[in-house]
Amino acid sequence: MPLIRRPAAAELRIRAMGTETHLVVVGGPSRLLAQARRRIDDLERRWSRFRPDSEVSRLNAGSDRPTPTSVETRLLVRCALLGWRRTNGLFDPTVHDALLAAGYDRDLAAVRRNPGRRVGPFRPAPGCAGVAVDDAAGTVTLAEGVRLDPGGIGKGLAADLVVAELLDAGAAGACVNMGGDLRVAGAPPDGHGWRVALPAGAHDPAGTLHLAGGAVATSSTHQRRWTAGGMQQHHLIDPASGVPTPQARTATVVADTGWQAEVAAKVAVLAAPGDIDRLLDPLAVAALITDRHCTRRWGATDRFLEAQVRAAT
Amino acid sequence: MTSQRRPAAASRVLLAGLSAAATLGLVAAMGAAGATSSTTVGVSAGTLRVVVTDARIDTNVAVAAARQAVRAGRTVAQVPIGAAQPAARGGFHAAHTQTRSS
Numbered sequence: 186m187p188l189i190r191r192p193a194a195a196e197l198r199i200r201a202m203g204t205e206t207h208l209v210v211v212g213g214p215s216r217l218l219a220q221a222r223r224r225i226d227d228l229e230r231r232w233s234r235f236r237p238d239s240e241v242s243r244l245n246a247g248s249d250r251p252t253p254t255s256v257e258t259r260l261l262v263r264c265a266l267l268g269w270r271r272t273n274g275l276f277d278p279t280v281h282d283a284l285l286a287a288g289y290d291r292d293l294a295a296v297r298r299n300p301g302r303r304v305g306p307f308r309p310a311p312g313c314a315g316v317a318v319d320d321a322a323g324t325v326t327l328a329e330g331v332r333l334d335p336g337g338i339g340k341g342l343a344a345d346l347v348v349a350e351l352l353d354a355g356a357a358g359a360c361v362n363m364g365g366d367l368r369v370a371g372a373p374p375d376g377h378g379w380r381v382a383l384p385a386g387a388h389d390p391a392g393t394l395h396l397a398g399g400a401v402a403t404s405s406t407h408q409r410r411w412t413a414g415g416m417q418q419h420h421l422i423d424p425a426s427g428v429p430t431p432q433a434r435t436a437t438v439v440a441d442t443g444w445q446a447e448v449a450a451k452v453a454v455l456a457a458p459g460d461i462d463r464l465l466d467p468l469a470v471a472a473l474i475t476d477r478h479c480t481r482r483w484g485a486t487d488r489f490l491e492a493q494v495r496a497a498t
Numbered sequence: 499m500t501s502q503r504r505p506a507a508a509s510r511v512l513l514a515g516l517s518a519a520a521t522l523g524l525v526a527a528m529g530a531a532g533a534t535s536s537t538t539v540g541v542s543a544g545t546l547r548v549v550v551t552d553a554r555i556d557t558n559v560a561v562a563a564a565r566q567a568v569r570a571g572r573t574v575a576q577v578p579i580g581a582a583q584p585a586a587r588g589g590f591h592a593a594h595t596q597t598r599s600s
Contacts, residue, residue, distance in 0.1 A: 378585020382593035399582025408599030
């Protein structure tokens, strides 16, 4: 029997963009993991809302003036605008001030250690109607009073960019998992597809998604929570009210790209039950959506999911 | 740079001389122009050439995005961007990674 020699896989777990990040690189030069880490650091320096010198912070401070930005940041804003338009504003990157009102004004670990005593005022998110990207001038312009929170879409897009750049640099396959916003492409480590475990305890059945390529994102009102003003808060803001959504829901979405998966996961949590199909259709190919009552499998989920078989008791 | 538009069944855009970021930007631009998630992007060697074979894609948008990307001055040989696809299953294998709420 001929031996099949597979390219070696290397992995790295780091903390980046305020979350646990997992990198897997199959084949290619040994420098690729370090290259990916530097690129993620570079994107975090550009997109963090907690760094006063980041491009996003300068954008938010510039308000309605054209602000010079890199091609990466213009791409980020363009993707966020697309998400906002495709979801009729339910995905809204302008919830920055609403997150501050809910007490999420620093890195989440710092918020949890030293929570704010007051919350509010809560106001509807202003929306993206006045946001403009000018690639010829290399600028982004926000409308008066509009501030962006790159949050999850930044993580999803970072996964997209870094995976593409890893394959471009010679990797046979790559996985970039930014705390649950992940993208996989190319050859998996063992020839059996990329296997992504569903979040523990989130969906019924539990199981594993099998992807030849694509992206997965999870959003949940049960995670990324903190206490502020004496109340439990979370990061999934209903843009219409500016407060954390009262719905208890977890959504795991499979989509073509990380940023699309993130947009779809957010709307799957925020949408009224009757709107989920219409909003997911242009963004996702599969989703598991769990609320207090049950887990619903949406789209082509059964083509990706290998459910865990429960042992008989 | 030349561009052409073919209302063929296959959805494919070929580019050369683009960075991964710019290519993803092009995907975003195509999304704005109405392309579906099945659109794929590939890169061929040589001078920049944009071939849009999806009738739903606005060629002008694709070309403008490509020009902008070339000004960014980066090159790639191949950028694999495609639709999410399931993989074959069989036997027990541990997961490579886990998703969680971001």
